[in-house]
Amino acid sequence: MASNEVKLLSSWISPYVLRAKIALNIKRVEFESIPETLFPKSDLLLKSNPVHKKIPVLIHGDRIICESLVIVQYIDEVWASGPGILPSDPYDRAIARFWAAYIDDKWFPNVRALLVIEEDEAKKATLEQITEGLVLLEETFTKCSKGKKFFGGDNIGYLDIALGCFLAWLRVLERITDVILLGETKTPLLFKWALDFSSEPVVQPDMPDIDKLHEYSKGFSQRLKAFDKKKK
Amino acid sequence: MGEVKLIGAWGSSMTWRVQMLLKMKGIEHEYVEEDLANKSPLLLQHNPVHKKVPVLLHNGKAIAESLVIIQYIEETWENGPSLLPKNPYDRAVARFWAKYFDETCLPAILKAIKTAGEEREKAKEEAIELLKFLDNEVKGKKFFGGDTIGLVDIALSFGAYWFDIILELVGLELITKDKLPNLCQWIDEFVNYSFVKENLPDRDRLTHVFKVMFPGSAAK
Numbered sequence: 001m002a003s004n005e006v007k008l009l010s011s012w013i014s015p016y017v018l019r020a021k022i023a024l025n026i027k028r029v030e031f032e033s034i035p036e037t038l039f040p041k042s043d044l045l046l047k048s049n050p051v052h053k054k055i056p057v058l059i060h061g062d063r064i065i066c067e068s069l070v071i072v073q074y075i076d077e078v079w080a081s082g083p084g085i086l087p088s089d090p091y092d093r094a095i096a097r098f099w100a101a102y103i104d105d106k107w108f109p110n111v112r113a114l115l116v117i118e119e120d121e122a123k124k125a126t127l128e129q130i131t132e133g134l135v136l137l138e139e140t141f142t143k144c145s146k147g148k149k150f151f152g153g154d155n156i157g158y159l160d161i162a163l164g165c166f167l168a169w170l171r172v173l174e175r176i177t178d179v180i181l182l183g184e185t186k187t188p189l190l191f192k193w194a195l196d197f198s199s200e201p202v203v204q205p206d207m208p209d210i211d212k213l214h215e216y217s218k219g220f221s222q223r224l225k226a227f228d229k230k231k232k
Numbered sequence: 233m234g235e236v237k238l239i240g241a242w243g244s245s246m247t248w249r250v251q252m253l254l255k256m257k258g259i260e261h262e263y264v265e266e267d268l269a270n271k272s273p274l275l276l277q278h279n280p281v282h283k284k285v286p287v288l289l290h291n292g293k294a295i296a297e298s299l300v301i302i303q304y305i306e307e308t309w310e311n312g313p314s315l316l317p318k319n320p321y322d323r324a325v326a327r328f329w330a331k332y333f334d335e336t337c338l339p340a341i342l343k344a345i346k347t348a349g350e351e352r353e354k355a356k357e358e359a360i361e362l363l364k365f366l367d368n369e370v371k372g373k374k375f376f377g378g379d380t381i382g383l384v385d386i387a388l389s390f391g392a393y394w395f396d397i398i399l400e401l402v403g404l405e406l407i408t409k410d411k412l413p414n415l416c417q418w419i420d421e422f423v424n425y426s427f428v429k430e431n432l433p434d435r436d437r438l439t440h441v442f443k444v445m446f447p448g449s450a451a452k
Contacts, residue, residue, distance in 0.1 A: 050365070051332060051365050052336075060321075063321045065321070065324045065325075065328070066328060067327075067328055067331060069325070069328045070324050070328050070331065073323075073324065073327065074320055074321070074323070074324040076320075077323065078318035078320045090304055090307040090308045091290070091293055091295070091304070093303070093304070093307060094295045094300050094301070094303070094304040095295075097297075097300045097303065098295070098300050099296055101297060101300065102281060105335070106281075127286060136281070200339075
């Protein structure tokens with residue numbers, strides 16, 4: 001393998017993989033997408049990410065990088081001459097990192113829970129938490145975008161990628177629960193942002209088709225429930 | 233470079249991480265001690281999302297989350313010693329392991345501390361399995377950062393020093409020579425590293441703080 005070849009262990013359903021793909025697209029890096037079977041996990045995945053056994057995994061020459069946000073920062077730093085993904089100002093970078101961590105640690109677990117919760121009261125509470133989180137993110141968007149199209153300003157940046165990767169799944173969950181999660185009334189700016197983000201050339205080709213994802217989600221919920229039961 | 237203020241809590245290993253970097257870089261700052269049992273308007277104003285320490289205030293702008301703060305400090309005060317390597321791949325590796333400890337190992341370790349009996353035994357086994365990856369990572373090296381301490385060493389400080397005190401209180405032995413030999417060696421190197429040694433919080437006072445944090449912990 002050439003020392004600079006780029007490969008990405010991926011899956012069309014994974015929002016985390018989408019983060020890596022968008023970052024590579026922004027930098028116009030040619031890469032090979034290696035679809036991962038997931039159930040069961042491939043030997044390549046288990047070997048290259050023994051710690052988490054998860055995708056995405058970026059293989060750059062003989063270097064292996066795991067964890068989507070670590071990968072995005074790596075891509076930003078290695079292909080430094082391309083358009084910047086993290087903001088240039090250290091304080092703006094800190095804000096972007098803070099909210100990306102919030103999205104992953106606090107907000108998304110509620111979204112994921114929605115796929116497995118059965119009980120109505122718990123579902124209602126989770127839906128509320130998701131919406132509350134989005135209202136917070138709407139405020140953040142106002143501060144970060146400074147009137148422009150994206151969290152990153154004129155162009156997609158780190159925080160756009162961190163949140164935007166979940167849009168297709170959000171839309172699928174809205175169909176499943178029959179509840180508007182990211183709506184024009186409560187979060188008008190994010191609502192518009194979602195449309196702008198999804199139609200960006202560096203995003204659009206890799207964003208999963210919502211009908212296809214909805215179909216996939218039917219079996220996926222069952223698998224997630226089984227996986228969670230095993231872990232307990 | 234402007235006014236720097238750190239809101240922290242004595243005994244908090246997350247606060248300690250940031251204090252170490254500020255000291256390493258010789259950054260003058262005002263330290264504000266937070267009473268976590270009675271959170272101040274200052275803290276709640278500047279970290280409304282998590283309401284936790286540490287929070288760094290630089291010219292009035294607030295940054296929260298220790299690993300975010302650390303990277304902010306590194307990027308704002310670029311001169312002097314650094315916790316993060318220069319090379320992007322090494323940085324990615326450092327970020328990966330720091331994240332792994334905080335998000336995966338620490339919850340498992342805390343679970344082992346807080347439970348008892350069979351549940352504790354199970355949690356302990358799980359925590360040891362998770363720590364084996366870190367044990368492997370530091371094998372053959374003095375520190376995770378190489379010859380000098382880096383981001384991962386600072387991130388793991390809880391495991392090195394704080395944890396030993398908790399062990400005494402709770403009788404939970406996690407990092408042993410037979411299961412995690414390289415981590416054991418690393419702990420030794422880390423707590424004896426001059427800069428760290430001079431700045432570790434007083435053991436007796438920390439023991440007292442933990443007795444409060446983990447009540448009933450005297451029971452073995």
